[in-house]
Amino acid sequence: GENVEQHPSTLSVQEGDSAVIKCTYSDSASNYFPWYKQELGKGPQLIIDIRSNVGEKKDQRIAVTLNKTAKHFSLHITETQPEDSAVYFCAARLIQGAQKLVFGQGTRLTINP
Amino acid sequence: DAGITQSPRHKVTETGTPVTLRCHQTENHRYMYWYRQDPGHGLRLIHYSYGVKDTDKGEVSDGYSVSRSKTEDFLLTLESATSSQTSVYFCAISALELHRGYYNEQFFGPGTRLTVL
Numbered sequence: 557g558e559n560v561e562q563h564p565s566t567l568s569v570q571e572g573d574s575a576v577i578k579c580t581y582s583d584s585a586s587n588y589f590p591w592y593k594q595e596l597g598k599g600p601q602l603i604i605d606i607r608s609n610v611g612e613k614k615d616q617r618i619a620v621t622l623n624k625t626a627k628h629f630s631l632h633i634t635e636t637q638p639e640d641s642a643v644y645f646c647a648a649r650l651i652q653g654a655q656k657l658v659f660g661q662g663t664r665l666t667i668n669p
Numbered sequence: 670d671a672g673i674t675q676s677p678r679h680k681v682t683e684t685g686t687p688v689t690l691r692c693h694q695t696e697n698h699r700y701m702y703w704y705r706q707d708p709g710h711g712l713r714l715i716h717y718s719y720g721v722k723d724t725d726k727g728e729v730s731d732g733y734s735v736s737r738s739k740t741e742d743f744l745l746t747l748e749s750a751t752s753s754q755t756s757v758y759f760c761a762i763s764a765l766e767l768h769r770g771y772y773n774e775q776f777f778g779p780g781t782r783l784t785v786l
Contacts, residue, residue, distance in 0.1 A: 560711075590774070590775075592777075597780075598780075599673075599759050599777030599778050599780055600712070600777045601777065602774045602775070602776075645711055645712060655700050655717075655763050655773060655775075656702075656714060656717060656727070657714075657775060658714075658728075659704075659711040659712040659713070660711055661709055661710060662711045
């Protein structure tokens, strides 16, 4: 089955700097890669996703890149703000995965003022 | 916010007792999921449902059962709770939208914190 590894587990950056979180997946049949943000005491919420036929996608300060050959994808947050502090999860879905996602272990991002 | 509620939100129980967690949605979405969240493990799928009375196992299904008798409700049962099942449990829902090519967002509920003593 699919396996997703996420690094780093914790990340601390200064407000205004950029943050990068990386994930690798094992199954080349995966075709959909969402990123979720989880604030304290809440359920995860989708912030951006990318399909396997696209190499990069941007939404304001957030971008995701995908390298299918290397089987890794990354989340980039620019001009970080205190409200970006949260736990971030990457995930991957197999083409025949019946709408199932496999999640990475999560990254706790802290933005220091 | 997607219309997903989970009950109870917090529960403390003793080893060996049965526990049922409920997920209720008002979105009429086809897919429903139960995950558990533990430090260092992210979110792991326990069971999921792809329609009324249609369920299947996820990666950590041992010790858990589910039922879905109505579109809006998905129940997770721990037949005999163990301390290793202490966790935060999340329900999620997802629609099957052909025009999006099956790339459908999962919406998560607020979670249930379960402690098994």
